[in-house]
Amino acid sequence: xxxxxxxxxxxxxxxxxLLATELGEIAASVDGVVHxxxxxxxxxxxxxxLQGLSAVVGGGGVVGSTVQSxxxxxxxxSADPGVPASDIPDAERADPAxxxxxxxxxxxPLVGIAVADLETRITLDIAVDExxxxxxxxxxxxxxxxDRVSGEPVPPASVDLRIVSVATGA
Amino acid sequence: xxxxxxxxxxxxxxxxxxxxxxxxxxxxxxxxSVAPGGPVxxxxxxxxxxxxxxxxxxxxxxxxxxxxxxxxxxxDYLDAGRQPYDPEIEESPEAxxxxxxxxxxxxxxxxxxxxxxxxxxxxDPSWISGVMDRVRLExxxxxxxxxxxxxxxxxxxxxxxxxxxxxxxxxxxxxxxxVISCTIHGDVSVxxxxxxxxxxxxGLFGEPLPALAEAVKSAVSSSLSRQTELTLESVDVVVDDVxxxxxxxxx
Numbered sequence: 001x002x003x004x005x006x007x008x009x010x011x012x013x014x015x016x017x018l019l020a021t022e023l024g025e026i027a028a029s030v031d032g033v034v035h036x037x038x039x040x041x042x043x044x045x046x047x048x049x050l051q052g053l054s055a056v057v058g059g060g061g062v063v064g065s066t067v068q069s070x071x072x073x074x075x076x077x078s079a080d081p082g083v084p085a086s087d088i089p090d091a092e093r094a095d096p097a098x099x100x101x102x103x104x105x106x107x108x109p110l111v112g113i114a115v116a117d118l119e120t121r122i123t124l125d126i127a128v129d130e131x132x133x134x135x136x137x138x139x140x141x142x143x144x145x146x147d148r149v150s151g152e153p154v155p156p157a158s159v160d161l162r163i164v165s166v167a168t169g170a
Numbered sequence: 171x172x173x174x175x176x177x178x179x180x181x182x183x184x185x186x187x188x189x190x191x192x193x194x195x196x197x198x199x200x201x202x203s204v205a206p207g208g209p210v211x212x213x214x215x216x217x218x219x220x221x222x223x224x225x226x227x228x229x230x231x232x233x234x235x236x237x238x239x240x241x242x243x244x245x246d247y248l249d250a251g252r253q254p255y256d257p258e259i260e261e262s263p264e265a266x267x268x269x270x271x272x273x274x275x276x277x278x279x280x281x282x283x284x285x286x287x288x289x290x291x292x293x294d295p296s297w298i299s300g301v302m303d304r305v306r307l308e309x310x311x312x313x314x315x316x317x318x319x320x321x322x323x324x325x326x327x328x329x330x331x332x333x334x335x336x337x338x339x340x341x342x343x344x345x346x347x348x349v350i351s352c353t354i355h356g357d358v359s360v361x362x363x364x365x366x367x368x369x370x371x372x373g374l375f376g377e378p379l380p381a382l383a384e385a386v387k388s389a390v391s392s393s394l395s396r397q398t399e400l401t402l403e404s405v406d407v408v409v410d411d412v413x414x415x416x417x418x419x420x421x
Contacts, residue, residue, distance in 0.1 A: 037261065119323070127263065130336075134397040135317045138326045142319070158323035164311065165263035165332050166397050168270070168339065 011115075011153050013055055019152060020058035020109035026144050027111065027124060032137035034167045035127040038110045039160075042123050046114035058112035059123070111145075120149065120157040127165035134163050238310075239265040241302055248272055264310055267335040271305040274342045304351050305338065315358045317399055330354060333398055337369060340393040344385045346374035350410060356403070364403040367394070372411035383407040 011019070027036045042059035112123040122145050128137045142159040149157040239259055247259055248269060259265040312330030319326050334352050341349035349371050356365030369390055373382045387405045394400055 035261070037263070125263075127266075128397075130339075130393075130397070134328055135326070135399055138317055138328075139320050142324050142326060146320070146324070156323075158321070159326070160324070161326050162314065163317075163326075163328040163332055163397075165266055166328075166336050167266070 011055075013057060016055055016113055016115065016154075017057045017109060019149070020111045020113045023111040023113070023122060023145050023148060024058075024109055024124070026148055027126060027141050030137065030141045030144055032129050032132035032134075033126050033141060034129050035165070036110050037125040037127065037164060038108075039112060039123045039125050039162070042112040046112065046121060046123065053114060053116045055115040056112070058109040115154050118155050120154040121160060122146075122149065122157055123160045125162045125164045127167050128163055130166050130168040134166055138163055238262070238306070239268070241268075241306070244269055244272060248276070263329070263335075264306075264331060267331065267338075268302065268305050270335070271338060271342070272302060274339070275301065275348075301348070301350060313358050315398060315400065316361050318361075328398055330358060333394070333400075336393050336397055337367060337390050340389040341369050341371055341386045344382065344389055346377040346382055347386050348372045348374075348413065349386075354400075358400065361399075362401050365400050366403045367405045368408065369405065370408045370410045372413045373409045375412050379409045379412075383409055 024036050027033060038059050043056055046053065046056055110124065112121075114121045114123070124141075126138070126141060128134045138161055142161055145159055146157055239262065244259065244265065247256055252260075252269075259269065310331050312334070314327040315330060315333060317326040317328060333354065337352040337354075338349045341347055341352070349369060351370045353368045354365055355368065357363045358365055367390060369386060371383070371386055373379050384407075386407045390405050390407075391402065394402060394405075
């Protein structure tokens with residue numbers, strides 16, 4: 001991050017959701033990627049794994065649905081920094097700025113982004129084409145996502161990517 | 171190594187050792203003791219204690235029966251030509267793997283019936299059911315197998331379920347072979363750890379079994395080399411059964 005980072009406004013949950021959608025499109029456009037999928041349980045995993053979680057978007061599903069919407073979109077409140085995000089009910093975590101992105105019925109981005117104090121974690125699952133090399137495709141996807149996020153006002157990003165399927169004849 | 175980032179020493183380029191044992195100890199020779207009416211023990215594929223038994227525990231077996239897409243639904247979906255599009259199936263890696271295996275089973279059955287249409291009775295449903303039970307088990311995500319990453323903080327993996335599907339597909343792709351089960355032995359979560367892959371197959375009656383096993387081994391090794399960074403100690407192929415065209419054993 002540059003010296004200017006401290007002066008930049010933090011990214012809003014709505015913009016973060018748009019970024020997650022864009023990351024999904026970037027991942028899907030990488031040669032050899034057949035599908036981009038949400039990571040099952042993404043929301044609960046990042047909430048338990050990351051300290052100082054401030055926002056979580058993506059992870060698949062539909063806002064307002066009880067199915068696969070474990071992440072949806074939430075901006076952790078800063079009113080009580082001693083309360084971990086995982087202890088804050090979703091309704092309380094909801095940020096007015098995220099209203100557009102979290103409109104009921106709108107699909108949640110497949111790519112999950114969790115922003116914590118010191119780290120931004122990008123999480124996704126992909127299916128790759130059998131004709132290529134899965135490891136090379138995975139690294140190409142990860143690099144493309146990191147390149148895209150590098151200009152955003154978020155803590156340093158890392159990628160958690162899984163190949164969950166190798167498809168033939170795709 | 172040129173196409174991989176630094177720090178990826180655990181990933182080797184040729185996972186196929188020069189001397190890969192092919193275990194035919196459990197094989198059944200053509201003309202041997204194969205009972206025409208009983209080509210395959212349908213319960214064997216889901217018995218964790220059987221040769222090639224999978225890693226999942228009995229508890230997981232029970233759990234596996236309760237989640238995911240039911241076999242009946244997959245069959246119906248395939249019968250309908252995969253229409254209308256079912257996102258729960260098409261967008262689930264596990265369901266897709268099962269669907270692919272089911273399609274291969276059917277394709278093999280169709281080929282066998284075409285080659286011996288007059289003599290072929292209806293396929294043995296219990297045989298298919300046994301194999302599909304195993305496919306369901308193996309298609310679960312399982313362990314996470316690391317891939318060399320692009321930096322220290324990012325983590326890249328391929329799921330064990332995806333790898334087992336690869337193995338099964340590679341084996342099924344060999345003419346005359348039908349994969350009954352596949353197991354990855356070893357700590358796959360540790361980069362560079364030696365792992366052993368065991369593939370249990372049924373061979374078509376009349377096929378030279380050593381050549382068949384060698385072809386399966388080669389296909390599996392090649393596929394794993396391209397799609398994973400596992401350090402293979404060996405790929406062991408066990409021809410555990412012989413299926414007969416006239417009995418529709420693999421159909």
